Amino acid sequence: MSATSAIAGTQLLATEDLSAYYGERKALGDVSIGFRRKAVTAVIGPSGCGKTTLLRCLNRIHEVAFDARVEGRVLLEGQDIYVSGVDPMSIRRRIGMVFQRPNPFPTLSILDNALACAPRGLSRQGRLDVAERALRSAALWDEVKDKLRTSPLRLSGGQQQRLCIARAVAAEPEVLLMDEPTASLDPIATAVIEELMDSLTDTFTIVAVTHNMQQAARVSDVTAFMLADEHGVGRLIEMDDTAKLFTKPSDHRTEDYITGRFG
Amino acid sequence: MTVGALRYRRLKQRRVFGSLGTALALLCSVLAAGSLLAILGYVVVQGVSAINWNFLTQLPHPIGVPGGGVGNGILGTFIIIGIATAMAVPIGLLTGIYLALFGRGPIPEALRFLSDVLSGVPSIAIGLFAYAVLVAPLKHFSALSASFAFMMLMLPLLVRTSEQAIRSVPQTVREGALALGMSNFRATVRIVLPTARPAIITALLLAIARVTGETAPLLFTAFGSQYWEANPNNPMAVLALQVFNYAISPYPDWQAQAWAGAFLLVVAVFILSLGARLMLRRAMRGLDS
Numbered sequence: 001m002s003a004t005s006a007i008a009g010t011q012l013l014a015t016e017d018l019s020a021y022y023g024e025r026k027a028l029g030d031v032s033i034g035f036r037r038k039a040v041t042a043v044i045g046p047s048g049c050g051k052t053t054l055l056r057c058l059n060r061i062h063e064v065a066f067d068a069r070v071e072g073r074v075l076l077e078g079q080d081i082y083v084s085g086v087d088p089m090s091i092r093r094r095i096g097m098v099f100q101r102p103n104p105f106p107t108l109s110i111l112d113n114a115l116a117c118a119p120r121g122l123s124r125q126g127r128l129d130v131a132e133r134a135l136r137s138a139a140l141w142d143e144v145k146d147k148l149r150t151s152p153l154r155l156s157g158g159q160q161q162r163l164c165i166a167r168a169v170a171a172e173p174e175v176l177l178m179d180e181p182t183a184s185l186d187p188i189a190t191a192v193i194e195e196l197m198d199s200l201t202d203t204f205t206i207v208a209v210t211h212n213m214q215q216a217a218r219v220s221d222v223t224a225f226m227l228a229d230e231h232g233v234g235r236l237i238e239m240d241d242t243a244k245l246f247t248k249p250s251d252h253r254t255e256d257y258i259t260g261r262f263g
Numbered sequence: 264m265t266v267g268a269l270r271y272r273r274l275k276q277r278r279v280f281g282s283l284g285t286a287l288a289l290l291c292s293v294l295a296a297g298s299l300l301a302i303l304g305y306v307v308v309q310g311v312s313a314i315n316w317n318f319l320t321q322l323p324h325p326i327g328v329p330g331g332g333v334g335n336g337i338l339g340t341f342i343i344i345g346i347a348t349a350m351a352v353p354i355g356l357l358t359g360i361y362l363a364l365f366g367r368g369p370i371p372e373a374l375r376f377l378s379d380v381l382s383g384v385p386s387i388a389i390g391l392f393a394y395a396v397l398v399a400p401l402k403h404f405s406a407l408s409a410s411f412a413f414m415m416l417m418l419p420l421l422v423r424t425s426e427q428a429i430r431s432v433p434q435t436v437r438e439g440a441l442a443l444g445m446s447n448f449r450a451t452v453r454i455v456l457p458t459a460r461p462a463i464i465t466a467l468l469l470a471i472a473r474v475t476g477e478t479a480p481l482l483f484t485a486f487g488s489q490y491w492e493a494n495p496n497n498p499m500a501v502l503a504l505q506v507f508n509y510a511i512s513p514y515p516d517w518q519a520q521a522w523a524g525a526f527l528l529v530v531a532v533f534i535l536s537l538g539a540r541l542m543l544r545r546a547m548r549g550l551d552s
Binding site: 059061064066089090091092093096097099101103104105106107108116117164167168171 | 367433435436438439440441442443444445446454457458460
């Protein structure tokens with residue numbers, strides 16, 4: 001307990017005994033984890049280990065699925081975001097999310113996608129400024145500045161994903177959750193996104209799920225390893241500085257996983 | 264070696280069965296498409312000669328007076344379908360949204376079941392119902408009662424297809440909107456509905472096409488009229504009804520006009536279906552990503 005409070009200052013977001021269910025099925029069990037401020041935390045583990053579910057609990061998007069529920073606590077700046085009276089919409093504005101597959105809004109232009117959750121009532125110029133800032137921080141501005149009013153569906157997959165990052169960044173969240181953001185992208189687009197993640201940590205606390213260990217090693221400061229137990233419940237096995245976890249893991253299961261013995 | 268021989272024999276057999284199957288499927292397709300083309304061709308041949316400007320714009324003439332048209336029936340068709348659409352779209356769309364977004368549990372299941380039942384009710388029964396609730400108590404026929412009947416015919420189609428259209432919007436798009444902190448309402452109105460719009464419009468066009476040729480419910484609702492009538496509270500001429508009345512009349516003049524009216528209805532349905540197809544293509548393109 002004292003350990004938790006000792007590091008609370010550097011942790012923007014943390015969970016305590018977090019469990020998540022889909023109906024009767026427990027997908028995530030008793031996870032207590034803290035995410036360091038303005039750092040990239042990678043969550044790795046084989047398919048079905050609950051890493052995506054963990055991520056989806058952090059911005060209360062988990063509960064959108066039918067029959068889904070959560071037990072335990074998620075603390076944002078020490079405040080439990082699951083107590084009654086907390087508006088999930090305001091939480092999602094503070095904790096943005098980028099999904100596994102690029103999901104730009106198909107009927108909105110590139111500009112309107114970037115502005116999808118920008119404050120209303122801005123002037124025309126104000127809107128353009130917000131959009132430009134967001135698109136620049138997603139390293140997309142130069143590629144789309146001449147076609148802001150066209151459909152995002154004509155962009156490449158990597159560009160679409162950066163548009164989704166811009167869209168999330170425009171809301172000026174504190175945390176950015178990324179659910180395998182490069183899983184559907186080619187190596188070059190992946191490299192661009194990874195570079196971007198690095199520059200985004202100047203502003204944001206990033207939690208990224210990946211099943212690509214090289215990626216975790218490349219982009220993250222801290223890595224958490226998850227594994228499903230014999231009942232299929234996702235558990236946090238260990239969490240450490242990325243360099244340490246990949247060289248001297250303290251749990252043999254972590255070592256088995258990163259050396260490729262399973263998963 | 265025996266394996267090779269066996270393979271070869273089977274291949275031959277497959278080829279024979281394959282071409283037999285293809286031939287049979289082709290024959291059935293020709294029968295299906297051919298009968299449709301035959302109907303269309305017959306209607307065109309019989310109907311097109313009586314189509315002229317007067318036919319489209321004039322009132323019917325009394326028996327024995329040559330010429331005359333179905334202008335009032337065309338107007339009536341537009342008015343009755345217009346009112347029916349105005350009533351059916353909000354109800355059908357909102358029900359579809361409700362089913363798509365909150366569609367679990369006994370109440371939505373019951374709604375779906377009722378909607379399916381309603382779509383199977385014969386149109387004449389729906390016409391009778393409209394008669395019972397809107398004509399008999401008010402003691403006069405009216406275009407409004409016909410619109411009411413048409414609305415009941417359009418509703419099940421709109422409900423189920425708009426539900427499907429909204430459901431076919433990828434969950435990731437909806438979650439993307441919610442993850443940005445949009446409310447459920449805003450995500451639906453601003454993101455989900457526009458994505459589903461082409462498919463919803465397709466459904467609407469098909470629903471309109473469905474009622475355009477309906478005649479049975481009009482017999483005891485709109486009833487028909489010899490005059491220009493734009494007041495929905497009064498009996499009104501409708502094209503499909505005129506076709507029916509002219510077709511069963513003993514006068515060759517009127518019978519020719521019935522064919523011409525049928526031709527107009529076929530053209531209208533054709534255009535609506537074509538529009539629906541074009542919209543559907545757009546819908547598919549929009550969801551491709």
